[in-house]
Amino acid sequence: MxxxxxxxxxxxxxxxxxxxxxxxxxxxxxxxxxxxxxxxxxxxxxxxxxxxxxxxxxxxxxxxxxxxxxxxxxxxxxxxxxxxxxxxxxxxxxxxxxxxxxxxxxxxxxxxxxxxxxxxxxxxxxxxxxxxxxxxxxxxxxxxENWALPNTFPDWVSRFTLDGDLRVRDEYRLFGARNANNVTNFMAMNQGGGFDVNSNTNSVQAPTLNTTGNRNNLERFRARLGVTAQLSEQLKAGIGLASGNDNGPVSTTATAGGGFSKKNIWLNKAFFSYQPTPWLNVLAGRFDNPFFSSDLLFSNDLEMDGLAARFERTLPSNRDVTLFGTLGLFPIQYTVDNFPSNSVQKVGGDTKWMLGAQFGAKWKIDEHNTVKGAIAYYDFQNLRGTLSSPCALYAGVTSCSTDNEAPTFMQGGNTLLALRNIVQNPNLAPGATPEPQLFGLAYNYRLLDLKGQWDTVVANRLKLRLDGEYVRNLAYNEDKAFSAASLPVNNYDSTSINATRNDYRSGPNGYFAKVTLGEPEPNSKGQWNFSLGYKYLQPDATLDALNDPDFHLGGTNARGYILSAAYAVARDTWLSARYLSAREIYGPPESIDVLQLELNARF
CATH class of the missing domain: 1.20.120 (Four Helix Bundle (Hemerythrin (Met), subunit A))
Known part of the structure; x- marks a missing residue:
């Protein structure tokens, strides 16, 4: 029957x-x-x-x-x-x-x-x-579905995996009508052997940032392609290529135009991944950010160089709780081996490092509620600049002893100090000696970071995600900065590169909060999300070289909100719109709004 x-x-x-x-x-x-x-x-x-x-x-x-x-x-x-x-x-x-x-x-x-x-x-x-x-x-x-003939291709082909993504963006950069127009571009000043800050010998305006000229319909794109090879059951190797206007660490976005010229392709990833056990993974080379974090600290495009070990293991006594963590050692900048090149006495120097440690847990409370949280400590070592020994540039010396302490990349916001102790030419009148100056960081950065995330369901059908992060620079000390041989400088004083103690404003704190309604990462047709976030980042809360390049056009000393929406038009293909409105925390007026309209695809 x-x-x-x-x-x-x-x-x-x-x-x-x-x-x-x-x-x-x-x-x-x-x-x-x-x-x-x-x-x-x-x-x-x-x-x-x-x-x-x-x-x-x-x-x-x-x-x-x-x-x-x-x-x-x-x-x-x-x-x-x-x-x-x-x-x-x-x-x-x-x-x-x-x-x-x-x-x-x-x-x-x-x-x-x-x-x-x-x-x-x-x-x-x-x-x-x-x-x-x-x-x-x-x-x-x-x-x-290609499973009828399993031996059609050689065995080595099955050991390779391709992945990538493509994004086309229309971007608008809108500046406030009351913005100051003389915000110093310290990154530009550090290029070309320094900028002469002596107004008696140099009448050229110091490099400044664009804070007044709107940019409409800035067509941009991002293309990334990677291949991963399964070398053995435990060992993988991966290589990734990416677009980008330059070799800066925080963005792989390229700008269209340039007379239809071909665009640059960079080596974006090169790594080994060794997994001796199911819960432990060791990475070496250049790889994706291994930490649970937001773009408050690290840009979404940031790849890290170095060595990292990640673990993730479910508790045997409670299968709903998973512990995870990451330990990492990352070289940021090496000093030049042969420095100064025109001297028989070499300076040498210390490598700039980032040491990172993070521990956290993920708890699936029930079918509709999951929480995830972590505490991290990031120690940026040897980043703080120091004043050089007396440097007689007028006598033909081409560099000073601490020139190699100048950062290789900055976005703006961190407090800086002059690196060169330039000796006056005795054959010239006082104040008549050119002073081509370089700038380095005034603080070390030892960051305590707290990150949390809660996924739940609203009305028994709509996904809701709450994100929050707080960071504090434990190495921030104004007294120590002003007691150094070289006084700190920043953009608070708009009339002079050097700020007095009364004019100086900075801070070590930053935080970020975000609410997302809908699918956090739309990947099937019809999925969508809507989010609202607020970001607050004081000038020396974190390293300005590594965080989001879009909010306030990169760096620190910024506060404001982020409004975004996304809709999947096909599998792993979605349209999105973001509006980022930010302004300065301290210093002259610098309001910057950014609108981004995008088509994204992932494969």
Whole structure:
């Protein structure tokens, strides 16, 4: 006997509701299972009928064949032939049974309740046709999904995995009407051997940032492509290429234009990944940021050079709790081996490092609530600049002893100090000696970072994510900065590069909060999200060289909100819009709004 089980729920009056639709192959396999089960039952009934115990039911076979027609397994013409054949065979079985069975014998395993169907016999031709149909459809599906011929490609091909993404962006940069127009660009001042800050010998305006000229319809794009090779069960190697206007660490976005000239491609990733156990992974080379963090500290495009070990393990006593952590050692900047090049005495120097340690936990409270949190400590060593020994540039010296302490990259916001102790030319009048100056960081950065995330569901159907992060620079000390041989400088005093203690403003704190409604990362057609965030980052809360390059156009000393929305138009393809509105915390007015309209794809 085969029992048809009906789904409970709304349905049209007088109509039977079957299980949810399956693929054609799956539906055929399901029908085959039902028919085979019915065939076994039919054979049993046929044997019993031959022994005089029961007579088959003709209408059951007819109903089954009609169902096969409805499902598209056989045609109506074939069904008519099968029904005629089934009727003839049923009549023969009944006749044979009548000569052996006593009058009034009951049918064995007859239907006992609504929904039960007794299948006494399925002709062999039906079984053969269903088998051939299933075989054809399964083979077609296997070829379409490339699992029918597993040995078509060499073995080494299966060990490689490709991944990448593409983004096209239309960007608008809008500056406040009251913005100051003389914000110093210290990164530009450090290039080309320094900038002469002596107004008596240099009448050229110091390099400044654009804070007044709007930029509309700035067409930009990002393209990244990576390949990963499975060298052994535990060892992988990966290489990644990316676009980008320059070799800066925080962005792989390139700007269109330039007379249709070809764009740069950079080596963005090169790493080994060793996983000796399922819960431990060791990375070496240049790889994705291994820490649980936001762009408050590290740009989303930032790749890290060095060595990192990551672990993630579920508690045996509680499978809903997972512990994770990361330890890392990352070289940021090496001093030049042969420095100064035109001197027999070499300075040498210390490598600038970042040491990172993070520990956290993820707890799945229930089906709709998951929380994740971590505490991290990032120690940036040897970043603080120092004043050089007396440097007689007028005598033909081309560099001073601490020139190699100038950062290789800055976005803006951190407090700086002059690195060169320039000796005055005794043959010139006082104040008549050129002073080409370089600038380095006034503080070390030892960051305490707290990061939390809560995923839940609203109204039992909408996903909601809450993100929060707080950072504090434990090395921040104004007294120590002003007691150094070189006084700190920043953008607070808009009329002079050097600020007095009364004018100086900075701070060691930063935080970020964000609410996301919908799918946090849309990857299926129709998925969407909407988010609102607020960011506050004092000038020396973190290293300005590594964080988000879009908010306030990069760096620190900024506060404001971020509004964004995204909608997936296809699998792993989505449209997004972001509006970032930021202004300075301290210093002259510097309000910057950024609008980004994007089409993204991931593969």
């Amino acid at each position: 085969i029992r048809k089980t009906h789904r409970r729920g709304p349905r049209h009056a007088g109509a039977r509701t079957f299980a949810p639709p399956l693929s054609r192959v799956s539906a055929t396999l399901l029908t085959l299972g039902l028919v085979c089960a019915g065939s076994v039952q039919a054979q049993s009934l046929e044997t019993q009928a031959a022994a005089g115990k029961a007579a088959p039911t003709e209408s059951t076979v007819i109903n089954l064949i009609n169902l096969l027609v409805k499902r598209g397994v056989i045609t109506q013409a074939n069904a008519n032939d099968l029904i005629r054949e089934a009727q003839e065979e049923t009549a023969q079985v009944k006749a044979a049974s009548a000569t052996r069975a006593p009058a009034g014998a009951a049918v064995v395993n007859a239907p006992t309740q609504p929904g039960d169907v007794a299948v006494p016999y399925v002709p062999q031709v039906v079984r053969d046709q269903i088998r051939d149909q299933v075989k054809q459809e399964v083979v077609a599906q296997a070829k379409a």
